Amino acid sequence: MRGSNRISSWPGAAALLGAALGVWICTTNAASSEVYIVRKNDSLSQIAQTHGVRVQELARVNGLSLESTIYPGQRLQIPLPARDQERHDARTVTVRKNDSLTLIARRHRVSVAALARANGLSLDDLIRPGDKLRLPTAAPARPALEMRVQKAIDIAPVRRGMWKQIVIHHTATTMATIRGMDEYHRMECRMENGLAYHFVIGNGQGIPDGRIEVGNRWTRQLEGGHLSTRSQNLVSLGVCLVGHFDRHRPTPKQLESLDALLRALMKRCGLGPSAITTHQLVSKQRTRCPGKFFDLKLVLAELRKD
Numbered sequence: 159m160r161g162s163n164r165i166s167s168w169p170g171a172a173a174l175l176g177a178a179l180g181v182w183i184c185t186t187n188a189a190s191s192e193v194y195i196v197r198k199n200d201s202l203s204q205i206a207q208t209h210g211v212r213v214q215e216l217a218r219v220n221g222l223s224l225e226s227t228i229y230p231g232q233r234l235q236i237p238l239p240a241r242d243q244e245r246h247d248a249r250t251v252t253v254r255k256n257d258s259l260t261l262i263a264r265r266h267r268v269s270v271a272a273l274a275r276a277n278g279l280s281l282d283d284l285i286r287p288g289d290k291l292r293l294p295t296a297a298p299a300r301p302a303l304e305m306r307v308q309k310a311i312d313i314a315p316v317r318r319g320m321w322k323q324i325v326i327h328h329t330a331t332t333m334a335t336i337r338g339m340d341e342y343h344r345m346e347c348r349m350e351n352g353l354a355y356h357f358v359i360g361n362g363q364g365i366p367d368g369r370i371e372v373g374n375r376w377t378r379q380l381e382g383g384h385l386s387t388r389s390q391n392l393v394s395l396g397v398c399l400v401g402h403f404d405r406h407r408p409t410p411k412q413l414e415s416l417d418a419l420l421r422a423l424m425k426r427c428g429l430g431p432s433a434i435t436t437h438q439l440v441s442k443q444r445t446r447c448p449g450k451f452f453d454l455k456l457v458l459a460e461l462r463k464d
């Protein structure tokens with residue numbers, strides 16, 4: 159949808175608060191960005207213009223796409239204009255003629271997946287001479303899975319060989335809460351075990367960005383409710399990312415959490431990267447889930463590293 163980064167009438171408390179109090183601009187301790195709180199009728203492009211930054215850059219640092227909906231009360235990081243930033247950030251490279259992501263990655267000894275991710279690109283995205291790319295930090299510390307989640311994975315009574323694949327979904331909504339999803343699956347879909355997925359990863363709208371919610375179906379090792387046939391549900395773990403990935407990309411934090419979660423699940427269930435798939439790839443019914451902006455190739459490239 160074009161132009162949907164205009165404010166929607168989001169009926170939450172944040173909207174009322176934002177509208178009532180107007181703008182705040184707070185400067186964070188680190189001088190590299192400031193925080194702007196979205197007002198009624200703001201759009202990403204207009205906020206970018208006001209602050210003298212590129213709208214693509216504004217979207218990228220906030221894990222948004224140009225089509226993302228923003229809402230009053232939402233906090234956005236405003237990056238410093240590029241000329242100020244380059245002084246701080248020596249790890250920026252300019253794309254040369256005939257460059258590709260692979261060539262640049264090789265030249266700077268970083269993985270192509272990490273390079274793509276650091277710039278919010280997918281492996282197939284075109285880059286042009288003169289484009290500035292950010293290099294991922296040399297030795298990226300792989301973010302550890304939160305202790306709470308690791309524990310839940312460890313203590314669940316997993317039977318070896320029970321799970322054959324891990325299927326990735328999106329909610330196809332901008333926001334979601336666990337309670338809302340659980341009620342929907344219980345009431346509308348008449349599933350007595352509620353929430354159809356084993357895990358849900360938030361995007362900052364309803365569930366904090368990158369937060370992994372552990373479902374009852376994982377804790378109790380119950381079959382999923384996320385695929386169309388029982389035989390598939392019996393052997394398939396379901397991981398759902400909040401968002402509508404036909405309209406925007408998953409946030410960087412969601413992808414980081416997904417990577418950490420998949421690694422832990424593969425280890426716990428004795429599975430390899432070939433067991434990771436998407437709803438669209440396994441479904442006998444036609445579905446677009448998890449959307450054209452969900453890049454399975456990038457997820458797998460990341461998983462195959464070390």
Ligand SMILES: [Zn+2]
Nearest residue numbers: 327328437447
């Ligand atoms: Zn799905």
